Amino acid sequence: GAVVSQHPSWVICKSGTSVKIECRSLDFQATTMFWYRQFPKQSLMLMATSNEGSKATYEQGVEKDKFLINHASLTLSTLTVTSAHPEDSSFYICSARDWSLNTQYFGPGTRLTVL
Amino acid sequence: AQRVTQPEKLLSVFKGAPVELKCNYSYSGSPELFWYVQYSRQRLQLLLRHISRESIKGFTADLNKGETSFHLKKPFAQEEDSAMYYCALSGINAGNMLTFGGGTRLMVKP
Numbered sequence: 001g002a003v004v005s006q007h008p009s010w011v012i013c014k015s016g017t018s019v020k021i022e023c024r025s026l027d028f029q030a031t032t033m034f035w036y037r038q039f040p041k042q043s044l045m046l047m048a049t050s051n052e053g054s055k056a057t058y059e060q061g062v063e064k065d066k067f068l069i070n071h072a073s074l075t076l077s078t079l080t081v082t083s084a085h086p087e088d089s090s091f092y093i094c095s096a097r098d099w100s101l102n103t104q105y106f107g108p109g110t111r112l113t114v115l
Numbered sequence: 116a117q118r119v120t121q122p123e124k125l126l127s128v129f130k131g132a133p134v135e136l137k138c139n140y141s142y143s144g145s146p147e148l149f150w151y152v153q154y155s156r157q158r159l160q161l162l163l164r165h166i167s168r169e170s171i172k173g174f175t176a177d178l179n180k181g182e183t184s185f186h187l188k189k190p191f192a193q194e195e196d197s198a199m200y201y202c203a204l205s206g207i208n209a210g211n212m213l214t215f216g217g218g219t220r221l222m223v224k225p
Binding site: 004034042043044046049093095097102103104105106107108109 | 147151157158159160161201211212213214215216217218
């Protein structure tokens with residue numbers, strides 16, 4: 001199946017810093033990518049839908065100024081957690097949709113720990 | 116609004132026993148239903164989808180529109196089936212976005 005990569009796989013940062021997470025679709029073009037957040041022992045919660053060349057669509061309750069999403073190309077979307085705080089510590093997972101197969105492929109996730 | 120419910124957070128069975136992971140949904144229209152699996156320390160991956168009507172790793176799931184259910188079944192569980200299982204729904208009403216259930220952890224004991 002198709003592959004979606006994320007970088008970094010884990011990051012530890014100080015409170016107040018910004019962290020950028022990259023999501024790449026390696027063997028298909030993804031006009032639509034999704035960013036999820038997963039707390040321990042909980043399900044995935046959709047944060048935003050990222051569309052190539054346009055603004056992301058954020059789910060209710062997700063601060064767009066806090067979680068900046070950029071989808072500048074058909075194979076790359078980035079999530080920047082600005083001015084991170086300990087409560088932002090979580091597992092962030094991206095997903096890319098292959099419309100030709102009507103299938104979503106998931107990245108391995110990025111574990112963010114804010115001290 | 117679309118919603119997916121997995122009533123069991125944990126399901127523990129012995130090897131060789133039948134398994135049924137429950138999934139109920141609410142959606143006004145014709146949804147597409149999926150089961151995703153997440154093995155320990157691995158990414159989420161698609162297990163099966165209702166439109167394919169296929170059996171993957173011995174698992175099957177039938178969409179019951181009357182009961183709005185999409186339960187995942189396997190007649191004889193194996194230890195390697197131990198994982199987190201997520202039922203998900205996609206529908207044109209919500210831009211084909213996936214909505215996930217809360218997940219069920221399946222533990223298959225030897």
